[in-house]
Amino acid sequence: MMIETTSPTASAAIQSLFCQLPAPALLLDRRGAIVTVNLAFAELLQLYPEQIVGHAATEYLRFGESGRGDHSVAGSVARLRRATDRGSQEFKVSSLPGTSYRLVLACSPETQTYASRREGELQHLFYSISHNLKSPVVSIQGFADLLMETDPDTPLREVRHYLERIQHNALHMNKIIHDILEFSKFSRRAQRFETVDLDEIVTTVQSENLFRLKEKNVRFVRPEALPQIQGDYEGLLTVYANLIDNALKYIGETSEPEIEIGYRDNGRFYTFWVRDNGVGVAEEDCERVFNLFERAGASKQVEGTGVGLAIVKQIVERHGGLVTFRSKPGLGSVVYFTIPK
Incomplete structure (x- = not known):
């Protein structure tokens, strides 16, 4: 399942960054359902990703010391419900700014530094995409509303001004999406x-x-x-x-x-x-x-x-x-x- 954001391109960029996390990780929606997992998490459970996605996170993880903790609380700790050949893995819950998603990331001495950096990049990417696409969208909506409110006697130059501003913001959005695609491409493509x-x-x-x-x-x-x-x-x-x-x-x-x-x-x-x-x-x-x-x-x-x-x-x-x-x-x-x- 693809991570959903304000644009398919942004989703691809975030999905790419998420999949690069070396530690087992999963993404939850507001209800605690699993939106996506990386291969490291699927391998940890010895399942295919498609067998995990869509299920409640509580089927695989115990949140809090009692196992009755809240998956939506950033900073809370979770553990696997059943032991694996790697022992009892500990996970940490983080929020992703600008979204209702929760990132649940495995904690281990070997991967924590790298994973924390990637987690930070993922959080920043979510926030940046939301923030940078919001401005042109609001502007387009505003000028479109003004056009809808104009009467038949509105001078053509005024109408043209509104259309030019809509076009300018649409082109800016397109440039942002293009650059997100470029950033995503170089984060996931194999180097030759x-x-x-x-x-x-x-x-x-x-x-x-x-x-x-x-x-x-x-x-x-x-x-x-x-x-x-x-x-x-x-x-x-x-x-x-x-x-x-x-x-x-x-x-x-x-x-x-x-x-x-x-x-x-x-x-x-x-x-x-x-x-x-x-x-x-x-x-x-x-x-x-x-x-x-x-x-x-x-x-x-x-x-x-x-x-x-x-x-x-x-x-x-x-x-x-x-x-x-x-x-x-x-x-x-x-x-x-x-x-x-």
Whole structure:
């Protein structure tokens, strides 16, 4: 059964993140019925997921010390009703902001750190999708209501204004959904590692942005040669596409705009960067720019959804690397990322 949210695309993204949880996990609706389980939970019970979904959680779990606890209380503890070859597994109940769902996640020393991070991502994803889709939906509804209330003598320019606002918000919703799909795709797709020519990748992205670079009179600086590395071609192409797109968006009204592509060989790994001399952001906002839908400082004045850097972080980390962001208002920004050799 698919997790239901405000859009099928959002549901797919959340389902993908949920399935990646390494610890046994299940999702409950407000009645305590099981909406979905991951493979780890199904394997724990030695059942198929379809044999579990739709049943009451209390058939498999005892909530509270007495077994009569409330499944809807965040922070409460549950245990399996019958022992398995892994012993008596303990579960913790968490709420998912913006929904009536409850996430029930197994607790174990081996998986707790990773699972907690994934749980946080899942909660943030639920909240972010609800929050970011709500605004254009409310706006569309508002302008549609105004159109319904207009009389036949309403000037055409006023009607056209309402329709333009509806169209603008519909396009924004479509962009959000597209970016959620991209985020979901790179979280669930199998990476295909091969020898990747980064010169070819940067040349491709540069060519695709040639008009924008000329339009903004941007000096595009790159080394004579970038290394060939082992990585996922599509993922690394997306990293450079998103970083260069980001730099172009926030180059601002700089008198001599410049985007620099660079790298450094550190022995066991490479450090790459994309630098611009655009508007920049405040230092306290630098850590938040990789959060899904996060748009800090002056970036809020630029068209976008705030998903691009979250995708970059996801791809780099799946390559075993790290990504950092440095910026100063008025001086520009630089994104560094590492890739092991």
